[in-house]
Amino acid sequence: MNVGVIAIARNEGQRLKDSLHSVVGAVPKESIVYVDSGSSDGSVEFARSLGVHVVELDRTVPFTAARARNAGFERLLSACPGVEYVQFLDGDCVLRPDWIDRAVTAMDADDRLAVVCGRRRELHPGESIYNSLIDREWDTPVGPADACGGDALFRRSAVEAAGGYDATIIAGEEPELCFRLRQAGWKVQRLDAEMTLHDAALTRFGQWWKRSKRFGHAAAEALQRYGSRAESLPGRQVRGIVVWGGVLPALLLIFIALACLGVVSPLVPVAIVAVYLLQWARLTRQFSAEDNIGFALRRAALMLACKPAEFRGLIQYWSNRILRRRHTLIEYKRITDPVRPRGAADVE
Incomplete structure (x- = not known):
């Protein structure tokens, strides 16, 4: 199974720890890349303690999730030039155990599929109405789709042909890439399969307000x-x-x-x-x-x-x-407790 995983994060703390633990064992460590966008919570040190590839983005250049995914994709191809499929994963998500097998099976059955995604569930939907709303947002129809979210399995050749993500987009970069892929004749599909558990950690109205502002920015750019x-x-x-x-x-x-x-x-x-x-x-x-x-x-x-x-x-x-100003991230997540590299006192 020639599959690589690219996880991206910025100050996700314990969420990143859970995310990377879910990936290690699903695929070989040499085919896992973690891309960090200027975290200050020990994320880089923790990722290195797992033995995966780590990319630290240049802090002098504005961070975007698209830029991080492109950097991870470049490192993955350098480390594993024979990889056929790439699972992109947000650092606040835990990969379900059988997702990779289900996704690869679907890809192998249709060589025009560029992207497959599954059911992304909220980890704590009952914690707040905001988490519940996001859980419903993730529940998209099964079958042909227009776009995917941050978690999805991509065909390596399709991403290369499209030139990757547009690194200048601060929100909505996945629909933009999927749009270009569909225009080129590729297909996007949502499978009836469990894919990831997402930890939104949205408990305050102010966070939801910022997320809504981010959505408005993405809608304007898409138009x-x-x-x-x-x-x-x-x-x-x-x-x-x-x-x-x-x-x-x-x-x-x-x-x-x-x-x-x-x-x-x-x-x-x-x-x-x-x-x-x-x-x-x-x-x-x-x-x-x-x-x-x-x-x-x-x-x-x-x-x-x-x-x-x-x-x-x-x-x-x-x-x-x-005004020709750079677009900057609109962040709404709270920083969790710092993660620690696993050691004798941190065995799971």
Whole structure:
């Protein structure tokens, strides 16, 4: 089985430790590469203690997950030139024991498959509503897919032909690569198989707000890159962000101010609030088909409440582009306790 694994992380602490432990034994150590994006929690030392290849990215160049994956891919091919398949893995994810075999079997059966992914589950979905929402986000339909997430098995030749990830993208780099692969005639597929356990560790609204901002940034970049082509999703996403996160909040504030000055009737801002309430009811009805009513109500409320965060991400992308500034990471994870290299006192 000519499979290599590339794990990437930045200050994932114990999550990285669990992630690398899940990989060691699944494939030979010489075919495992860990790429570190400037961690300060002992991640590099721990990875080296396992005997895997370690790449430390240059801190003078802006970090992106895409850049890290490209660097890992380059090191893997240098160390294992005969590798056929590459499993990319985020450092907050644990690989399920039989995933590699299931994924390779699917790849071997169809030489036009460039990417296969499976079910990514949240490790602690009951810890917060945010973790529960992410667990639902990971549950994508089985079969042909448009894109994958950070965890997926790629055909080495397909990644080479596409030129790898676009290292300048700070979010949404997987859909962008999958789009280029599909345009070149390759296929992406979601298997009915358990793939990874993900530890989001999202317990605060502020983290969800930043994640929403990151999504808005990714949606704006996706529209700029290929929104005018056959893909219509980026356009719909950006329109929704602009309406619910930009236009309506601005109108609400303006008409509240005008109503206070007596220029317009107080019923005008009340009407805008009513529009939001109607949208909340519509979303709740939609979500209640798969969730209990209490969860559906909160899910719909969070979606609407974070539209301004998505709009901020959209504005950040376009302002950086217009002013020719570098895009920087939008981080929302908390740093865990430092990891320690395994030794006599740390045997599992």
